Amino acid sequence: MRIAFYGSSLLSSYWNGAATYYRGMLRDLHARGYRTTFYEPDAFDRQLHRDIDPPDWAEVVVYPATEEGLARVLAAAADADVVVKASGVGVFDDALVEGVMARARPDAIRIFWDVDAPATLAALRAGSEEPLRRTLPGLDAVFTYGGGPPVVDAYEGFGARRCVPIYNALDPATHHPVPPEARFGADLSFLANRLPDREARVERFFLDAAARLPGRAFLLGGNGWDGKPMPDNVRRIGHVGTRDHNAFNTSPLAVLNVARDSMAEVGYSPATRVFEAAGAGACLITDAWVGLELFLDAGTEVLVAHDGAEVAAHVAALTPERARAIGDAARARILRDHTYARRGAEVDAILKARRAERNAAALGTAR
Known part of the structure; x- marks a missing residue:
């Protein structure tokens, strides 16, 4: 057809x-x-x-x-x-x-x-x-x-x-594990364009977590963030093309997903970033939303947070070994059920x- x-x-x-x-x-x-x-x-x-x-x-x-x-x-x-x-x-x-x-x-x-x-x-x-x-x-x-x-x-x-x-x-032909790159190195990375119905949640889950962990490195990719006040430990890199998404996801200790207000309220709305990160074998931390269990299991395949304090606690407690185990489990689940x-x-x-x-x-x- x-x-x-x-x-x-x-x-x-x-x-x-x-x-x-x-x-x-x-x-x-x-x-x-x-x-x-x-x-x-x-x-x-x-x-x-x-x-x-x-x-x-x-x-x-x-x-x-x-x-x-x-x-x-x-x-x-x-x-x-x-x-x-x-x-x-x-x-x-x-x-x-x-x-x-x-x-x-x-x-x-x-x-x-x-x-x-x-x-x-x-x-x-x-x-x-x-x-x-x-x-x-x-x-x-x-x-x-x-x-x-x-x-x-x-x-x-x-x-x-x-x-x-x-x-x-996930399209495993385009999003998959690659060697980490120093330019994307961080303890927690987040990729999203600045949108009005996301900004408050970004402040709550990402910027608040960065402020709570001044000794850790945070990386922010996406359009529109210039001029936005941020903690000193947040590095902004602007638009990240899809060719760089795999390295963006494999290089940090963990990556963050933050739903827009409307998506979080409706639930059952995983962003493309969730599958890209899991496909690369990244350790994903996500804000909580209804229906998440249809895609990933909390605690073993993804870490779930209800605010910036919980995001910060996950990052502080995360070891490279546990991050790798969560990322591997997420990748296996997505390859099995969500391609x-x-x-x-x-x-x-x-x-x-x-x-x-x-x-x-x-x-x-x-x-």
């Missing part, structure tokens, strides 16, 4: 946390025989910060963020067997969600793929996502990369025929079942 996928960016992870997720999913679907064209706008300087070359497992069409560019990619939806509009493209989101679904062939499978369900659902409740709300009843399914039962119930309440969480995962091969199998089964339903209905009508 041919997929037309309209998303933020496949080629760049710059201010684009969904890039790893898109890459893992589409690479696996390609191996299953799907042929994807990914349409991404030339926006937010992402094309100046590409961190992969155009891949052989998807065709990438970069279009100008203009009305003319939009019209061109909307028309392309008519050529696909599966049409996917992702959330958070950042430009023309309303026009895209209605436009590509309206131009899809009558027999095409229509999917809305939400990579930030808490934000999208909040907008739907506030009435600021009317184009999506009008579109939902006509879609075959909504996929979300996190959320669990609360998100499924909410989407179905807004008229979605079906909502299925397709969680983040993109497993997620791709889920998507493949849903799409094939929906195609079979469509074919059966067409035969029944013909008779």
